[in-house]
Amino acid sequence: MPPTDFDAIVVGSGITGGWAAKELTELGLRTLVLEAGRPIVPERDYVEHKPPWEMPFRGLGDRRATASRQSIQSHSVSFDELSHVFWTDDVDNPYTTPADRPFYWFRARQVGGKSIIWGRQVYRWSDLDFEANLRDGIAVDWPIRYADLAPWYDHVERFIGVSGQAEGLSQLPDGPFLPAMAMNCVEQHVRERMAQKFGRERILTIGRVANLTQAHHGRAPCHYCGPCHRGCITRSYFSSINATLPAARATGRLTLRPFSIVRGLIYDKERNRIAGVRIVDAQTKAEREYTARVVFLCASALESARILLNSGIGNSSDQVGRNIMDHIKWGGASGGIDGWTDRREIGERPNGIYVPRFRNVSSRHPDFIRGYGFQGGADRDGWRASLHAPGIGPAFKARLNSLGPWSMTFEGFGEMLPRAENRAAIHPTLADAWGIPSLHIDCKWSDNELAIHRDMNVAAAELLEAAGARDIRPSTRGPSTPGGTNHEMGTARMGRDPKTSVLNGWNQSWDVPNLFVTDGAAMTSSGCQNPSLTYMALTARACHHAVEQLKRGEL
Numbered sequence: 001m002p003p004t005d006f007d008a009i010v011v012g013s014g015i016t017g018g019w020a021a022k023e024l025t026e027l028g029l030r031t032l033v034l035e036a037g038r039p040i041v042p043e044r045d046y047v048e049h050k051p052p053w054e055m056p057f058r059g060l061g062d063r064r065a066t067a068s069r070q071s072i073q074s075h076s077v078s079f080d081e082l083s084h085v086f087w088t089d090d091v092d093n094p095y096t097t098p099a100d101r102p103f104y105w106f107r108a109r110q111v112g113g114k115s116i117i118w119g120r121q122v123y124r125w126s127d128l129d130f131e132a133n134l135r136d137g138i139a140v141d142w143p144i145r146y147a148d149l150a151p152w153y154d155h156v157e158r159f160i161g162v163s164g165q166a167e168g169l170s171q172l173p174d175g176p177f178l179p180a181m182a183m184n185c186v187e188q189h190v191r192e193r194m195a196q197k198f199g200r201e202r203i204l205t206i207g208r209v210a211n212l213t214q215a216h217h218g219r220a221p222c223h224y225c226g227p228c229h230r231g232c233i234t235r236s237y238f239s240s241i242n243a244t245l246p247a248a249r250a251t252g253r254l255t256l257r258p259f260s261i262v263r264g265l266i267y268d269k270e271r272n273r274i275a276g277v278r279i280v281d282a283q284t285k286a287e288r289e290y291t292a293r294v295v296f297l298c299a300s301a302l303e304s305a306r307i308l309l310n311s312g313i314g315n316s317s318d319q320v321g322r323n324i325m326d327h328i329k330w331g332g333a334s335g336g337i338d339g340w341t342d343r344r345e346i347g348e349r350p351n352g353i354y355v356p357r358f359r360n361v362s363s364r365h366p367d368f369i370r371g372y373g374f375q376g377g378a379d380r381d382g383w384r385a386s387l388h389a390p391g392i393g394p395a396f397k398a399r400l401n402s403l404g405p406w407s408m409t410f411e412g413f414g415e416m417l418p419r420a421e422n423r424a425a426i427h428p429t430l431a432d433a434w435g436i437p438s439l440h441i442d443c444k445w446s447d448n449e450l451a452i453h454r455d456m457n458v459a460a461a462e463l464l465e466a467a468g469a470r471d472i473r474p475s476t477r478g479p480s481t482p483g484g485t486n487h488e489m490g491t492a493r494m495g496r497d498p499k500t501s502v503l504n505g506w507n508q509s510w511d512v513p514n515l516f517v518t519d520g521a522a523m524t525s526s527g528c529q530n531p532s533l534t535y536m537a538l539t540a541r542a543c544h545h546a547v548e549q550l551k552r553g554e555l
């Protein structure tokens, strides 16, 4: 009979669960990781080098299967015929929204979670972010500041490997970077022209990305093949499968149980402690219980909130499920850049450029608080530009072989404010394929996000104008759908007061001290930077705190 009692239980094996597994096992705890999805074997499951001609639909996708089983997941730009196996089945895992307020809940149910398909952009927060709620009188104050997290950012970045360029900006602190990926000739040109026009106020830098530019902790450098969202057999980008879970396994103290859907927490009223968790086996539907001295919820922000709500635990503040945040997208602009037609790019750099936040940093914008950063890049029209053009014969082939002009694109990622009415609650009747009650998600942008979105078009056009671009085209797409930026967070926020927050400054439940929530649920505000680096740093910090408390007999 396999053991059912452990020192620690971690729910989820994605970005944060992988980190909790690594830290807790390395600190000496026998740790059980419960993962709802299937196991992943890189040699069998990764498909980044699979050519389209080996796919039944040549990489274009099985539209009928997608429409019937993955109608929500397929809205992601990273979803395709090769990568669709890493995304959740929407029929087995339903949720609802109000008819006029769609929310894209992108999920990845497998060992590794979304760490297999993520974009790997990693940016630190600064006190501009940690002090924002206090400064603006919004929601509640973060219980921590940058100084609390800085050593943990170092700790995480040193392990995952982040390539990037130090820029010395107060709003985007630097880290111990691996060599930066090179910018192409047009991106360098735009960087120089922006510097001439905007000085240090608006700078363009290469993206900070968890892809290796040199060998690192036994993992090989990236060979620029491109489709990282389909896996990476050389382990050149950070994922739980590629890095944290092997480190945890190496301690000999990890037990990983796939196909284990946690349906609820078991509460020991006498001790006011979580005694363990109840799971449903995804394959047999049998129920089991596991016990531990400490439990970490790392199931992703909305799933962790769902577990708490279904358990009726940790919600004395009535904040569980509230304050859903994402980042608003689809504002920006692109334009043509003349010249450099004798230059081409070699390989597929899995990274773009970044323009760190510049609004409301040193001066106040009249229309909104907070701000946004730009991602994007420059490229030359390639053969794909003629993909849908009519033609046949040698002249057509010659046209496919000749590259077109360069263009430059900026796409904004804007901060979303925490608002209690943006809320996920347990659906009164709907359940998933295993009978676990589902979520009803009600979330929309506020006027502040919409003002940020409008400003993205204006500022991106200004950057392109400074670069001497022609034919500048501001985005016409309108605001993205909430959830669509993949950055769900805020549903069990940290705070200073148990009456208004779910977690204390150590990601620890105010109500039940041996319960920790360290995924995006813990976020008190959203910043505008991609958030997963902050989740990882918070997770590592919380693990060390939990182990110290265990050693002192406080849990």
Ligand SMILES: Cc1cc2nc3c(=O)[nH]c(=O)nc-3n(C[C@H](O)[C@H](O)[C@H](O)COP(=O)(O)OP(=O)(O)OC[C@H]3O[C@@H](n4cnc5c(N)ncnc54)[C@H](O)[C@@H]3O)c2cc1C
Binding pocket: 011, 012, 013, 014, 015, 016, 017, 034, 035, 036, 037, 076, 078, 106, 107, 108, 109, 110, 111, 112, 113, 114, 115, 117, 118, 119, 120, 121, 122, 260, 261, 262, 263, 298, 299, 300, 301, 303, 307, 485, 486, 487, 519, 520, 530, 531, 532, 533, 535
């Ligand atoms: C296409 C895409 C691009 C992205 N790009 C970036 C980026 O560039 N930078 C960035 O910072 N972030 C990015 N993200 C977001 C990033 O992936 C998430 O922030 C991150 O994965 C969250 O980590 P997590 O551990 O909370 O959740 P996940 O990585 O999703 O892991 C959660 C795990 O928990 C499991 N689970 C869920 N419920 C249960 C349950 N009841 N019982 C047991 N297990 C359960 C899931 O199966 C999953 O394996 C991107 C996401 C997507 C989809």
Ligand code: SF4
Binding pocket: 048, 211, 212, 221, 222, 223, 224, 225, 226, 227, 228, 231, 232, 233, 234, 235, 236, 237, 348, 350
């Ligand atoms: S581009 Fe680099 S990190 Fe991405 S899959 Fe290819 S080798 Fe791996």
